Amino acid sequence: MRKIKAIVYGVGAMNAIITRMMLEKGVEIVGAISRSPEKVGKDLGELTGLGNSLGVAVSDDPAAVLSLGADIAVIAINSYMEEAQQQLRLCAEHGVNAVTLSEEAIYPWDTSPQITQELDSIAKRSGVTLTGSGHQDTYWVNMVRLLMGTAHRIESVTGQASWNVDDYGPEVAKDQQVGASREAFEQWLSSSSRPPTFGRNILDGLVASLGLTPISVTTATKPVITEQSLPAKSLGITVPAGAVAGFTDIDEIQTREGMRLTFEMTGRVYREGEADINHWRIEGEPALELDNGAVPTQITTCSQLVNRIPDVINAPPGFVTVEKLPLLSYRPLNLENYLS
Ligand SMILES: NC(=O)c1ccc[n+]([C@@H]2O[C@H](COP(=O)([O-])OP(=O)(O)OC[C@H]3O[C@@H](n4cnc5c(N)ncnc54)[C@H](OP(=O)(O)O)[C@@H]3O)[C@@H](O)[C@H]2O)c1
Incomplete structure (x- = not known):
């Protein structure tokens, strides 16, 4: 072979x-x-x-x-x-x-x-x-689908995940606006050319796999502002206090059939000792929960x-x-x- x-x-x-x-x-x-x-x-x-x-x-x-x-x-x-x-x-x-x-x-x-x-x-x-x-393949799409497959009836699915920007290269840190001022971040956020959020594509995949029809799709984004200066290794810079260390997207899809799916995803530069999380909660019959502890996302x-x-x-x-x-x-x- x-x-x-x-x-x-x-x-x-x-x-x-x-x-x-x-x-x-x-x-x-x-x-x-x-x-x-x-x-x-x-x-x-x-x-x-x-x-x-x-x-x-x-x-x-x-x-x-x-x-x-x-x-x-x-x-x-x-x-x-x-x-x-x-x-x-x-x-x-x-x-x-x-x-x-x-x-x-x-x-x-x-x-x-x-x-x-x-x-x-x-x-x-x-x-x-x-x-x-x-990372999304199993942790955000297929593991969530498996968990959903153990339910009889689902009203809502809510995910929460975070990852360390410094585990990746400079392309990722730039995308996460690391080092930007609050003003520059707001300008970037309001620009019409902003690409889709990572969470949106996850929820789209989950909704499609269930055969449901989205009736509304919303995204809210907030910057993570560092209170103390923070080294950002992948960019080789120190993010000053008051500047952006990354951001959180909260995506939500409401379906015509009634199920609501929400995903809150944070990509930011970590401080020493912090770890990635992946947590999902399903409301319905029965209520279900998935927690992967400290996730080695890289x-x-x-x-x-x-x-x-x-x-x-x-x-x-x-x-x-x-x-x-x-x-x-x-x-x-x-x-x-x-x-x-
Ligand atoms: N799906 C996931 O779970 C997941 C997880 C981690 C990262 N990512 C994504 O994967 C991408 C790469 O991440 P990374 O951490 O490896 O970033 P990275 O260290 O910045 O690497 C990106 C590489 O792409 C090369 N490159 C850029 N444009 C190119 C082109 N036109 N042709 C050939 N090579 C080109 C660059 O090469 P040069 O150095 O030669 O310029 C650079 O080394 C990012 O967009 C990131 O968001 C996805």
């Missing part, structure tokens, strides 16, 4: 961990793509801190790398479909399956319908699958994406979102053993 061949698309914080995990699960890395002149030409092993050369030079020519022939590209570059479509389209056009960490890709059908439809068509023509995975982001690789390769062509994939499984063997 031959190994799965993968391309690492984006050589940042997440794909450094994903590279190690793929190698440990028997995946052969045939190419790597990044952007900055400091990375292009260097060996992927060196750039991802593996301490040994992988014989894979990082390239800034996606078309050339994607033409090498791979089963899948793992993309960790950006968050929103507006930008992510570029990499996803290139993968599909080159006949390469792709799994991305872009948060909106977890369920983009309602927030970016045109882009998603177009990518779906290209993927179907090329016979490949495009999927968004990452690792579960990458492990879920890697464990999804066989599912994405096995899936039918198109843009296939995670609520349509099999339940995520632990992969004790090399990943090629799970190909159908």
Whole structure:
């Protein structure tokens, strides 16, 4: 049985961990793509801190790398479909399956319908699958769906989660407005070009999986203002007291059938000793609760994406979102053993 061949698309914080995990699960890395002149030409092993050369030079020519022939590209570059479509389209056009960490890709059908439809068509023509995975896959979508599956009647579903911006790269910290003044934050918030919240896509996926019809969708966003100066490692800055350390989104969908779904998600720079949370409460018959204690989101982001690789390769062509994939499984063997 031959190994799965993968391309690492984006050589940042997440794909450094994903590279190690793929190698440990028997995946052969045939190419790597990044952007900055400091990375292009260097060996992927060196750039991802593996301490040994992988014989894979990082390239800034996606078309050339994607033409090498791979089963899948793992993309960790950006968050929103507006930008992510570029990499996803290139993968599909080159006949390469792709799994991305872009948060909106977890369920983009309602927030970016045109882009998603177009990518779906290209993927179907090329016979490949495009999927968004990452921390949301199980912790915010599929584990919540399983819990809901143990209820007889549900009136409301309420989730609360937080994650540490400093566990990720500078792209994430910039998106979370870390270091912005209160005024700059308010200006950004009121700008008409603000992308969808991560929580909105989660709730859209949950609602779609239940076959319910949304009648109202609301989002409220509030900044997290630091009271004392706070080091933000990923940006290499100190956020002064009174400035933004991240923000909280509260998304809510009311459905025609009566069920209300709410998700409060905070992404901010932590102080020493703080930990991520993931807590969900279901009101109905019976009332149910899920609490994951201190959640290691950085690792579960990458492990879920890697464990999804066989599912994405096995899936039918198109843009296939995670609520349509099999339940995520632990992969004790090399990943090629799970190909159908
Ligand atoms: N779904 C989830 O659970 C989850 C969890 C964590 C992160 N994320 C998302 O995943 C993305 C990456 O996170 P990260 O922490 O790895 O960020 P990061 O460290 O900033 O890495 C992003 C990398 O993308 C590369 N890049 C940017 N534009 C590119 C392009 N056009 N072509 C090729 N490479 C390009 C950059 O390369 P250069 O350095 O060469 O410029 C950079 O190294 C973020 O948007 C984040 O929000 C999702």
